[in-house]
Amino acid sequence: MQVMERELNNIRIKAASMSVTSGEMYQQAIRALLNHDVDLARQVVARDRLVDVYELEIDEMCLNFLALYAPKAVELRYIVAVLRLIMELERVADHSKAVSRQVIDCHCAALMPLLPDFETILNLTLQMLREATDTFFEKNEEKYESIIETDKKVGRLQRDLNASLAQLIRDDAGNIDGAIVLLNIVRRVERIGDHSKTIAELVPYIASGRVVRHKEAVIDANPDN
Amino acid sequence: MNMDLMTVDNLDFYYGSHRALKAVNMPVVKNAITSLIGPSGCGKTTLLRCFNRMHDLYPGNRYEGAITMRGVNILSKQEDLISLRSRLGMVFQKPTPFPMSVFDNIAYGPRLRKVKNKNILQERVEKALRQAALWDEVKDRLNDNAAGLSGGQQQRLVIARTLAVEPEVILFDESTSALDPISTQKIEELMVELKKDVTILAVTHNMQQAARVSDFTALMYLGELIEYGDTKTIFTRPKHKMTEEYVSGHFG
Numbered sequence: 238m239q240v241m242e243r244e245l246n247n248i249r250i251k252a253a254s255m256s257v258t259s260g261e262m263y264q265q266a267i268r269a270l271l272n273h274d275v276d277l278a279r280q281v282v283a284r285d286r287l288v289d290v291y292e293l294e295i296d297e298m299c300l301n302f303l304a305l306y307a308p309k310a311v312e313l314r315y316i317v318a319v320l321r322l323i324m325e326l327e328r329v330a331d332h333s334k335a336v337s338r339q340v341i342d343c344h345c346a347a348l349m350p351l352l353p354d355f356e357t358i359l360n361l362t363l364q365m366l367r368e369a370t371d372t373f374f375e376k377n378e379e380k381y382e383s384i385i386e387t388d389k390k391v392g393r394l395q396r397d398l399n400a401s402l403a404q405l406i407r408d409d410a411g412n413i414d415g416a417i418v419l420l421n422i423v424r425r426v427e428r429i430g431d432h433s434k435t436i437a438e439l440v441p442y443i444a445s446g447r448v449v450r451h452k453e454a455v456i457d458a459n460p461d462n
Numbered sequence: 463m464n465m466d467l468m469t470v471d472n473l474d475f476y477y478g479s480h481r482a483l484k485a486v487n488m489p490v491v492k493n494a495i496t497s498l499i500g501p502s503g504c505g506k507t508t509l510l511r512c513f514n515r516m517h518d519l520y521p522g523n524r525y526e527g528a529i530t531m532r533g534v535n536i537l538s539k540q541e542d543l544i545s546l547r548s549r550l551g552m553v554f555q556k557p558t559p560f561p562m563s564v565f566d567n568i569a570y571g572p573r574l575r576k577v578k579n580k581n582i583l584q585e586r587v588e589k590a591l592r593q594a595a596l597w598d599e600v601k602d603r604l605n606d607n608a609a610g611l612s613g614g615q616q617q618r619l620v621i622a623r624t625l626a627v628e629p630e631v632i633l634f635d636e637s638t639s640a641l642d643p644i645s646t647q648k649i650e651e652l653m654v655e656l657k658k659d660v661t662i663l664a665v666t667h668n669m670q671q672a673a674r675v676s677d678f679t680a681l682m683y684l685g686e687l688i689e690y691g692d693t694k695t696i697f698t699r700p701k702h703k704m705t706e707e708y709v710s711g712h713f714g
Contacts, residue, residue: 239651239654240651240654240674240675241674300698301694301697301698304673304694304697304698305673305674305693305694306673306674307670307673
């Protein structure tokens with residue numbers, strides 16, 4: 238039905254705008270961090286409210302869509318996926334805001350040149366986020382595999398960075414403050430990678446209902462039996 | 463901006479001594495679709511039939527209160543029913559084609575209104591059939607008997623016949639309940655298309671249909687209007703517990 242398709246398209250457009258905004262926020266947070274650009278960091282903090290509004294609006298649109306059109310099959314899965322997507326994007330924006338706050342509150346640049354992997358993890362997770370949202374809107378099932386591979390790489394980088402930061406603390410107690418801030422940032426950056434992975438995992442779910450997360454967990458199809 | 467085409471003010475309706483509608487108040491918004499929902503016997507069809515005074519066909523029926531359209535109470539004794547019913551057309555549950563050709567079915571109303579010019583009649587017929595999304599399917603068989611059309615086509619023919627006299631309002635009384643899902647979808651799309659030109663009031667047992675097509679929804683129960691509101695609110699955050707129970711299927 239045309240009205241239903243129009244509504245579905247409105248949801249798609251709004252969710253895509255939210256993806257763009259969250260992605261830009263993370264990109265700007267990275268730039269603010271690397272260049273210690275406090276003004277840019279402030280802009281990111283201010284933009285977080287916009288993402289919150291997007292989340293509420295899309296949530297409402299999905300609720301209305303479910304109530305009014307009772308979608309089935311691919312459309313039902315799409316709405317469920319959008320509801321998950323916006324939660325992930327909202328978290329990405331929150332982490333970007335938190336990273337920007339660190340830029341505003343303290344000078345954490347001193348240790349960064351000692352950690353060559355630091356910039357790598359920032360760029361990798363930004364790339365993951367972009368690819369994940371592109372994949373979501375293009376419904377390109379093949380891309381998501383590479384995002385999952387990248388996520389493993391991000392996990393390894395996080396472990397290495399944590400070890401390097403611990404070593405810096407052991408080497409010089411004067412590094413403690415800066416290292417704690419960077420540990421926190423690395424943790425948030427790794428979380429953004431996780432959120433991107435979750436977004437990518439929604440793509441096969443929309444296409445065929447295939448659930449690819451938590452591979453080790455098996456659900457009983459008939460829990461009442 | 464929503465504009466009310468009609469308002470129902472404290473409307474009571476009696477079948478003899480039985481009070482079937484109790485102090486109903488609601489607006490009917492212009493160029494919108496309003497659905498009346500509720501369990502069987504709740505009065506929704508009774509209310510719909512007040513709008514074109516169908517109840518006047520039987521003695522002993524009585525209206526109290528008003529349905530006001532442009533400052534005039536259409537329930538008043540002075541109202542000219544022929545003119546009223548051409549302004550408020552009605553489409554019933556089962557298609558009611560007249561036993562005549564497709565063309566004559568549509569031309570019936572205009573001919574009653576003394577339109578004799580063949581060209582004008584042809585224009586009217588084509589316009590109405592196009593508005594009802596039936597033209598492409600019947601343009602080569604305008605002289606065939608309407609009884610030969612499928613159920614869904616017959617229902618669209620009836621809608622076209624209603625449109626041919628250029629009504630302001632179309633009242634749909636369960637107009638898709640005798641149709642298959644594909645024909646139902648066509649009628650629903652047609653209703654949404656038609657609200658550019660007319661105001662629609664529809665009775666439906668199919669709650670999902672009310673949700674899909676209507677802008678406003680009214681829930682009735684035991685002759686009373688329980689809740690009226692925009693459809694999104696009624697189906698997501700109704701104010702009354704009874705509405706909540708009815709739309710979620712837990713009623714009664």
